Amino acid sequence: xxxxxxxxxxxxxxxxxxxxxxxxxxxxxxxxxxxxxxxxxxxxxxxxxxxxxxxxxxxxxxxxxxxxxxxxxxxxxxxxxxxxxxxxxxxxxxxxxxxxxxxxxxxxxxxxxxxxxxxxxxxxxxxxxxxxxxxxxxxxxxxxxxxxxx
Amino acid sequence: xxxxxxxxxxxxxxxxxxxxxxxxxxxxxxxxxxxxxxxxxxxxxxxxxxxxxxxxxxxxxxxxxxxxxxxxxxxxxxxxxxxxxxxxxxxxxxxxxxxxxxxxxxxxxxxxxxxxxxxxxxxxxxxxxxxxxxxxxxxxxx
Numbered sequence: 001x002x003x004x005x006x007x008x009x010x011x012x013x014x015x016x017x018x019x020x021x022x023x024x025x026x027x028x029x030x031x032x033x034x035x036x037x038x039x040x041x042x043x044x045x046x047x048x049x050x051x052x053x054x055x056x057x058x059x060x061x062x063x064x065x066x067x068x069x070x071x072x073x074x075x076x077x078x079x080x081x082x083x084x085x086x087x088x089x090x091x092x093x094x095x096x097x098x099x100x101x102x103x104x105x106x107x108x109x110x111x112x113x114x115x116x117x118x119x120x121x122x123x124x125x126x127x128x129x130x131x132x133x134x135x136x137x138x139x140x141x142x143x144x145x146x147x148x149x150x
Numbered sequence: 151x152x153x154x155x156x157x158x159x160x161x162x163x164x165x166x167x168x169x170x171x172x173x174x175x176x177x178x179x180x181x182x183x184x185x186x187x188x189x190x191x192x193x194x195x196x197x198x199x200x201x202x203x204x205x206x207x208x209x210x211x212x213x214x215x216x217x218x219x220x221x222x223x224x225x226x227x228x229x230x231x232x233x234x235x236x237x238x239x240x241x242x243x244x245x246x247x248x249x250x251x252x253x254x255x256x257x258x259x260x261x262x263x264x265x266x267x268x269x270x271x272x273x274x275x276x277x278x279x280x281x282x283x284x285x286x287x288x289x290x291x292x
Contacts, residue, residue: 027184030180031180036223048152057215088235095229
């Protein structure tokens with residue numbers, strides 16, 4: 001069933017701040033097997049010009065996807081969440097995410113398309129820190145697969 | 151930023167050192183915990199097959215995280231990545247055996263851009279399948 005086109009352009013209120021912790025960054029870097037010291041050693045990060053340890057480039061997804069969950073589960077949108085797969089992802093950084101950041105996300109539905117029986121949803125997540133500085137924008141393409149035809 | 155690669159030292163076609171990243175079920179469980187993505191298609195074989203997958207598959211975001219390591223290892227400073235995008239074209243299937251799966255990533259400089267940035271095009275292959283499409287990173291060099 002085609003999704004309601006009137007949702008295109010809709011923005012959701014900013015999420016409560018997500019506080020980025022050093023140990024969470026370490027856990028994430030460990031999980032992807034990445035030993036770059038910029039993720040775990042504040043001195044190494046400072047030597048690269050950062051204020052504190054920074055997060056790997058895809059870390060922000062954990063924050064923006066959580067924010068997008070509000071959109072996905074909006075009952076008025078009517079998306080079948082159980083049939084959703086990740087189609088594409090993009091990040092555009094003003095600066096890297098770093099430990100101590102308190103990040104808030106505003107999610108906006110950029111487009112809704114119906115392609116080959118699937119619903120394709122593009123969500124933009126604008127991530128700002130507590131001072132209002134832009135950190136990263138994440139674009140997430142989600143595909144809700146149509147039910148299989150017999 | 152403190153990239154260890156100088157803009158002056160690269161040209162279109164410059165190849166980055168390739169990377170080879172193993173992934174098994176334990177890695178996926180650990181990534182699920184670290185990322186907060188507990189979708190059972192990434193750890194429950196029965197569930198994965200029920201929804202039409204050949205087996206448990208890696209998180210697309212895990213594959214995306216491995217692929218950019220070819221760039222961040224090359225440039226030194228992960229903060230030098232200013233833009234990164236991929237399409238998820240094929241899943242990385244992770245069997246529950248001693249081998250798991252392998253994601254092999256290569257990259258080359260595809261374009262020289264303004265302000266000492268370059269575009270790197272990445273290729274990620276697992277079990278003979280190209281698992282990412284249009285995988286591109288813009289990175290600021292010294």
